[in-house]
Amino acid sequence: MGLRERKSPSETALECQQAVDRSGPEYVDILELPDQEVNKKASATETSSSSSSSTNGGPPSITSNTVDSSVSKATDDEDLSSTVTSASAPRRVVWRNVILMSLLHLGALYGLLLLPVAHPITWVWTWFCFTVSALGITAGAHRLWSHRSYKASLPLRALLAVANSMAFQNDIFEWSRDHRVHHKFSETHADPHNAKRGFFFSHVGWLLLRKHPEVITKGKRLDLSDLEKDPIVQFQRKYYKPSVVLMCFIVPTVVPWYFWGETIHTAFYLAGLLRYTLALNATWLVNSAAHMYGMRPYDKNINPRENRFVTISAIGEGFHNYHHTFPYDYATSEYGWRLNLTTMFIDFMCWVGLASEPKKVSREMVMARKMRTGDGSGRSG
Secondary structure: OOOOOHHHHHHHHHHHEEEEEEEOOOOOOOOOOHHHHHHHHHHHHHHHHHHOOOEEEEEEOOOOOOOOOOOOOOOOOOOOOOOOOOOOHHHHHHHHHHHHHHHHHHHHHHHHHHHHHHHHHHHHHHHHHHHHHHHHHHHHHHHHHOOOOOOOOOOHHHHHHHHHHHHHOOOHHHHHHHHHHHOOOOOOOOOOOOHHHOOOHHOOHHOOOOOOHHHHHOOOOEOOOHHHHHHHHHHOOOOOOOOHHHHHHHHHHHHHHHHOOHHHHHHHHHHHHHHHHHHHHHHHHHHHHOOOOOOOOOOOOHHHHHOOOHHHHHHHOOHHHHHHHHHOOOOOOOOOOOOOHHHHHHHHHHHOOEEOOOOOOOOOHHHHHHHHOOOOOOOOO
């Protein structure tokens, strides 16, 4: 059995470009809703925002960092480049988030101390849970649901939803919504983790503060009907909390105890808290380090960079200058499987028939873009 036959690079590139040009929620360049639709959804969105979790990479059990009602909202026709004064957008610390994040990282540090006494199989199990939860974000919430860069069958979508619950970084709907806002309004006040506000803010600080009002205002305008109509997305959203308790904490803890006699204590701190904290920080590095450190061989006019360390830690997500230049490419890189476990996974799913139609940019288009807007740094990664 071999890899499924694909179209030529030029044909695929043409289809990708046409896909971006076409309107519709299945593509990363999401249409903004007309004003009447925004008004219709406004009350529901604000209610959801006040009770929902933080944006990409934040555990939903932490108090939402939505904007205070005392913060004046930006008008729909206000330009994103306008300056928002400190009076209209005060930095309000969410102290509950600060405390919970601190406790989580202290628990992870304690987990490191347990590595010498843990069973070697527990180390392997911890790595396995990290990889599964990472794929729930990279192959699932990111490349499939946020960007629609390939198609997945019902069984694969269900599997990725389970893996996404193990990741505990918000349900698929919220993660994808916030990621689309990030792409459409990157490095502006509407970007949930705007890297222009500094490394700490873009890494974790944005989870410790109330959202900037522009994040709420501009997020309301995105057409998310594809996510609203996806039964897997809606099922996971409905049962997200119990699925997180089961997949993020109970399963990683109980399996080592039941099958090879690991202590509950060690299993919880290693496969539970340490693994979870590492996965969170791997995701956060894409928002911070990959927007600040590295080369820009595809587009020197945008902040995202090619960062090898992030590529390794986030199983393929560190080719970030490429990804923001060609967001519809399922591989997020021109180099195929190179340091890209997520692309290997998607290709394997295509080979066994559970995924199909991965979008890929032609070599000619990549080289032309490098020549036109790149920084001349050559190879990336």
